[in-house]
Amino acid sequence: MFAKSFTAALVVASISAMAQNTASEMQLAGVKANFQQAQLVPQFLPTFNPSALLNVSFGSDNIEPGTPLAATAVSSAPTLTVIPASNFSSAYPEATTMFTVAMVDADIVGTDESGNQTRHWLANNVALTSGEDGAFGLNYTTDPITNYAGPGPAEGSGAHRYVLLFIDQPSTFTAPAYLSQPNTPLGTFNFQNYLSSTGLGPIVAANYITVENGVATVTVASTSAVQSSTLVAAAAASTSGASSAMSSGASSSMGSASHSGSSSATKAASSAGSAASSAVASASVTAAKSGASALMPAGLAGLVGVGALAVGLVF
Ligand SMILES: *[C@@H]1O[C@H](CO)[C@@H](O)[C@H](O)[C@H]1NC(C)=O
Ligand SMILES: *[C@@H]1O[C@H](CO)[C@@H](O)[C@H](O)[C@H]1NC(C)=O
Ligand SMILES: *[C@@H]1O[C@H](CO)[C@@H](O)[C@H](O)[C@H]1NC(C)=O
Ligand SMILES: *[C@@H]1O[C@H](CO)[C@@H](O)[C@H](O)[C@H]1NC(C)=O
Secondary structure (H helix, E strand, C coil), X not given: CCECCCEEEEEEECHHHCCCCCECHHHHHHHHHHHHHCCCCCCCCCCCCCCEEEEEECCCCCCCCCEECCHHHHCCCCEEEEEEECCHHHHCCCCCCEEEEEEEECCCCCCCCCCCEEEEEEEEEEEEEECHHHCEEEEECCCCCECCXXXXXCCCCCCEEEEEEEEEECCCCCCCHHHCCCCCCCEEECHHHHHHHHCCCCEEEEEEEEEXXXXXXXXXXXXXXXXXXXXXXXXXXXXXXHHHHHHHHCCCEECCCCCCCCCCCCXXXXXXXXXXXXXXXXXXXXXXXXXXXXXXXXXXXXXXXXXXXXXXXXX
16 A cells, blocks of 8 residues: 655635625635645536635534534534625626535545535525625525435545535526436435536535544645735736735745644644645645634735645545
């Protein structure tokens, strides 16, 4: 047996830190970078260009992308709200657009997503409702195809990535026979095939959590730090006032802190501050996970949060 190393450093858009209910270019770029670093893009989602943030709440918290949570904390369906970017409403008018909501287990980092994934939640015909300050609530106008079924990863199988998806559902959408009836139990399907065969898409907003059961019997880590300059470049095209605040962080390393922590599924261990510029997290340990929240350059405070995730794998 040999081990490969893999560590993904994640930059997240801090939903909870938002002062307003409009998603900025910077926040969208943060979510995108996070999905790329977690290898959800392009493996699970070939492309992902969000037009909104998906605010996921399992209770009182707003989940940042990649947040590790205990299975017991996510046994009931979350409340989802949609925080639109400035271009959202023209593309997806509130009165006429339907969406599909899904939660899919993309399994651990490194999984071959051409196979099937486990479907934990699938609801078609989801409409928007006006919420506070421009955010949208969701109106599930028909019974879910698959009712929310909380994560239950096998013991020792590592930190599974459960992806929550908010998908444009065009008027031409027709549910495939195998997923047309409410109360279809949790099961496997190929998410990309489901999208392409039904004409669903694009993914308008997404978020994800990780849930792990016990100590991973696997190892490893690789490395790749998200540089804030990546986000700055992405945001440069933005007309939002956030861009001036970003320049001070242009060359900073973000999300490269690597802390080994307990692999038990607990909420993000905090510790920030030991930002190495390139986290070559080694990997000998069992799945080490961490989240950091205080690494941002001063100019970014309040706009972007930083998290790091190291996942162990043995091939
Ligand atoms: C809205 O803007 C974001 C960020 O630039 C982009 O990724 C997305 O594709 C745009 N959405 C639409 C519907 O044009
Ligand atoms: C996110 O959702 C929670 C629960 O619905 C809500 O309390 C919170 O205000 C939302 N956050 C934002 C920024 O809209
Ligand atoms: C939800 O959708 C149903 C069916 O279209 C509609 O009758 C109801 O008024 C909607 N509820 C809200 C809160 O928008
Ligand atoms: C994948 O899911 C599809 C749709 O449910 C099913 O037809 C197919 O048999 C599954 N493939 C495997 C390998 O389980």
